[in-house]
Amino acid sequence: MPGSSDLPTGNCMFIMLLSVPISTAALATGPSTTERTFTVPGLLPNDHVIVTKPTFQNTIGIVGVRVSAADTLAINFLATAGTPTPTVENYILKVTRYENISVGIGTLPTTLSP
Secondary structure, eight states: OOSOSSOOOTTEEEEEEEEEEEOOOOOOSSSEEEEEEEEOTTOOTTOEEEEEOSSOOTTEEEEEEEEEETTEEEEEEEEOSSOOOOOOEEEEEEEEEESSOSSSGGGSOSSOOO
């Protein structure tokens, strides 16, 4: 990923918005969840990612997101009925990279200071 595209504050190295093409096969028959992985070059395991699916699909939701390995985004989809297939489209990712994380999310601050 390139350098900063937003002014970070506090313990953030950078915050960046990405438009990533997502295409996946049909999900498991609902109600159920299915985790799928996608290659996103530059992601690191300690990055915090928020994903937005730009269009509404009646029987599909996103219930979890994580960086499962370097360059790998894992999205946990919810199928409420049937075996829906998410629309092929560019999802919006908000990636926050922290400057002071050495091992895992447990090294983040736990309180805010005024």
